Structures are given as structure tokens and as C-alpha cells.
Amino acid sequence: MKLSTRSRYGTRLMLDMAEHYDDGPIHLMKIAQRQGISVKYLEQIIIPLKKAQYIKSLRGPKGGHVLAKPPEEITVGEIVALLEEGDSLVECSQNAEVCERSSVCPTRQVWREAAAAMFAKLDSVTLADLLNRT
Amino acid sequence: MKLSTRSRYGTRLMLDMAEHYDDGPIHLMKIAQRQGISVKYLEQIIIPLKKAQYIKSLRGPKGGHVLAKPPEEITVGEIVALLEEGDSLVECSQNAEVCERSSVCPTRQVWREAAAAMFAKLDSVTLADLLNRT
DNA sequence: GCTAATGTATATAGAAACGATATAGAATAA
DNA sequence: TTATTCTATATCGTTTCTATATACATTAGC
Numbered sequence: 001m002k003l004s005t006r007s008r009y010g011t012r013l014m015l016d017m018a019e020h021y022d023d024g025p026i027h028l029m030k031i032a033q034r035q036g037i038s039v040k041y042l043e044q045i046i047i048p049l050k051k052a053q054y055i056k057s058l059r060g061p062k063g064g065h066v067l068a069k070p071p072e073e074i075t076v077g078e079i080v081a082l083l084e085e086g087d088s089l090v091e092c093s094q095n096a097e098v099c100e101r102s103s104v105c106p107t108r109q110v111w112r113e114a115a116a117a118m119f120a121k122l123d124s125v126t127l128a129d130l131l132n133r134t
Numbered sequence: 135m136k137l138s139t140r141s142r143y144g145t146r147l148m149l150d151m152a153e154h155y156d157d158g159p160i161h162l163m164k165i166a167q168r169q170g171i172s173v174k175y176l177e178q179i180i181i182p183l184k185k186a187q188y189i190k191s192l193r194g195p196k197g198g199h200v201l202a203k204p205p206e207e208i209t210v211g212e213i214v215a216l217l218e219e220g221d222s223l224v225e226c227s228q229n230a231e232v233c234e235r236s237s238v239c240p241t242r243q244v245w246r247e248a249a250a251a252m253f254a255k256l257d258s259v260t261l262a263d264l265l266n267r268t
Numbered sequence: 269g270c271t272a273a274t275g276t277a278t279a280t281a282g283a284a285a286c287g288a289t290a291t292a293g294a295a296t297a298a
Numbered sequence: 299t300t301a302t303t304c305t306a307t308a309t310c311g312t313t314t315c316t317a318t319a320t321a322c323a324t325t326a327g328c
Contacts, residue, residue, distance in 0.1 A: 001135060001136070001137050001138065001141065001214075001218045001223070002135070002222075002223060002224060002225065003135050003223045003224055003245065004135065004285090004286070004287090005286075005287065005288095006286085006287090007135065008224065008241065008245075011241050011244075012241060015240065015241065025303095027302095027303075027304095028303090028304080029303090036235075038287090038288060038289075040288065040289055040290080041287070041288055041289080043304080043305080043306095044287095044288090046304095047305085047306090057303095057304060057305090058295095058296085058297095058303085058304080059294075059295040059296055059297095059302090059303055059304045059305085060295055060296030060297050060298095060301090060302065060303055060304080061296070061297050061298070061300095061301065061302045061303065062296090062297060062298085062302085062303085063295085063296075063297085063302075063303045063304060064303075064304085065304085076241075076244055080135075084135045088136075089135070089136060089137045090136060090137055090142065091136065101170075104268075106149065106264045106265075106267055106268050107142065107145050107146060107149065107210075107264065109267070110145075110210055110256065110259055110264065111137065111142075113255050113259075114252045114253075114255045114256050115252075116255075117251045117252050117254065117255040118248045118249075118251050118252040119248075120251065121247050121248045121250075121251040122244065122248050125244055125247075130240045130241065130244065131240075133240050133243070134238075134240050138314090138315070138316090139315075139316065140315085140316090159274095161273095161274075161275095162274095162275080163274095172316085172317060172318075174317065174318055174319080175316065175317055175318080177275080177276080177277095178316095178317085180275095181276085181277090191274095191275065191276090192274085192275080192324095192325085193273090193274060193275045193276085193323075193324040193325055193326095194272095194273065194274055194275080194324055194325030194326050194327095195271095195272070195273040195274060195325070195326045195327070196273085196274085196325090196326060196327090197273075197274045197275060197324085197325075197326085198274080198275085199275085
């Protein structure tokens with residue numbers, strides 16, 4: 001039930017970009033160095049973030065990546081839900097059909113409530129909030 | 135970030151035992167059949183639950199397993215924390231030394247808050263509550 | 269005491285996910 | 299045109315997950 005490095009690294013990636021929001025396009029290489037994460041791995045993690053339009057990219061010399069929205073408008077919950085593929089703790093929350101017991105399972109509801117509590121907290125924190133904390 | 139089958143099966147195991155709390159020692163085999171889970175796998179999952187004194191067992195003929203406490207006194211949060219090895223979402227919540235950035239990491243605090251919100255919900259639900267819901 | 273019924277312990281193993289790296293290609297500013 | 303940067307795919311070793319198998323220990327009931 002631990003968070004994967006995908007969402008943890010992804011959040012740090014986004015936070016690093018938020019920190020340099022006004023500096024124009026940033027090289028992934030720079031972020032990788034600052035955060036101590038492999039560039040190659042970040043290149044994978046950034047893909048869904050770009051698809052979901054959280055990040056815009058420019059190729060070529062002077063290229064790089066920029067947040068598509070100001071840090072105030074991006075929550076940690078969004079990032080985690082994106083990179084963990086959904087905001088649930090169990091598969092059957094989203095797809096009831098993966099388990100025949102879904103309709104009568106008393107535990108299923110608890111997992112949904114727990115996930116909701118968790119994401120309510122995560123959704124209440126923006127990248128800007130995180131920056132202000134430091 | 136999904137819950138493992140350990141905590142999910144473990145919770146169903148405990149709930150099944152709660153349901154038959156007054157029937158004396160229950161065979162794992164029975165629970166396995168009712169819940170559609172392999173006996174051998176349940177035998178593994180039950181070990182930490184016994185060590186943590188949630189379950190008492192009797193060997194030999196007429197043996198079986200019983201809850202060591204009434205269902206009102208066992209929360210889902212306890213079971214999950216036990217079987218997921220801790221009530222945190224990231225390793226560094228418990229052991230700061232696994233990451234040199236722990237002391238200054240702005241995301242670490244968020245993961246702690248999210249885990250706290252999640253377990254507050256899980257801790258508020260007892261096995262008895264779950265039984266009453268059905 | 270024996271014996272059958274039950275739980276206990278340990279080892280093994282296939283499958284899937286995780287974490288990371290490598291290679292080749294496409295776009296573009298200068 | 300070229301150097302720089304992002305993009306797309308493939309690969310790969312490790313770990314964790316899930317499950318099964320085998321051998322052993324305990325004990326109620328005869």
C-alpha cells in the first residue's frame with residue numbers, strides 16, 4: 001500500500017518545476033540533478049503528466065518543460081491520482097466486475113471511504129502550498 | 135498504492151470470524167470456502183494476526199481459530215496497519231534515514247497527512263460496524 | 269497410548285510490478 | 299546544417315505478490 005516512486009518522483013518533479021515556474025523551459029536534466037533522480041526514469045514519468053496537460057514541452061536547443069498551469073491550480077491529489085492510475089485503494093472501487101462479490105462485499109465500502117479521506121487531504125494541497133511551507 | 139491481498143483477505147478473514155464469533159473454534163478451511171480464498175494462503179495471512187493476539191487457535195480435532203477479542207474492539211485500521219506493515223504511505227515516514235532529503239522534503243509531510251487521514255477513517259470502523267452494515 | 273484431525277513452519281515457485289537503463293528517432297533554435 | 303533537446307520503444311534485473319507444496323507438531327477422543 002506504499003506509494004510508488006512514480007507518484008513520489010512525479011510530485012517532486014512537478015514541485016521542482018513549480019519552484020522554477022518563472023524561469024522559462026527547464027531541462028529534465030537539471031531537475032534530475034537537483035532531485036537526484038535518473039533522467040531516463042523522469043522521462044517516463046513525465047509522459048502522463050504531459051498527456052494530461054499539466055506540462056508543456058519545447059524541443060530543440062533552448063527547449064525544455066514548463067508547467068501548463070500556475071502552481072496554485074495544481075493539487076498533489078491530481079498528480080497522485082494520475083500517476084497511480086486512479087484515486088482508489090482497490091481495483092473493485094472502479095471496476096465492480098473484477099470481483100463477483102463487489103455488490104455484497106462489506107469491506108469494499110470501507111476501502112472507498114478510506115480512499116476518499118486520503119484524497120480529500122491530497123486534493124486540498126496545491127504545489128503553491130507546498131512551496132510556501134519551505 | 136493499491137492495498138495488497140494480504141490486508142484485503144485478512145480483513146475478510148477477520149470479518150468472517152466475527153460473523154461466527156459465537157460458534158467456537160472455526161476451521162480455516164471453512165472460511166476459505168466461504169470467502170473463496172486458498173486455505174494455504176490464509177494460513178500465511180493468519181500468522182501475524184495470531185502473533186498480534188487478535189486470534190487464538192486450538193490444535194487437534196475440534197480445533198480451529200477464534201477471535202481473541204469481541205468484534206466491537208477490533209478496527210479495520212488495526213488489521214490493515216498490521217498486514218501492510220505500518221500505517222504510512224512511504225518508507226521515510228517511519229524511517230527518516232532511508233532518504234537523506236527527509237529533513238527538508240516538502241512532500242514527506244503531505245504523505246504523512248494523507249496517511250493520517252486514511253487511517254483515521256479506517257480506525258473509526260470496527261468489525262462489528264461492518265457486520266451491522268449488511 | 270493410538271490415531272485421525274487439525275494447526276504450524278518452512279521452502280519453493282510462477283507471475284506481475286517496480287525501478288531503471290539503453291537505443292534510435294524527431295523537432296527546432298541558432 | 300548542426301547541436302541540443304525532447305520522444306518513443308524496447309529491454310532487463312530485482313523485488314514483491316500470490317499461491318502452493320511438503321513435512322512437522324499438537325491434541326481430542328477412542
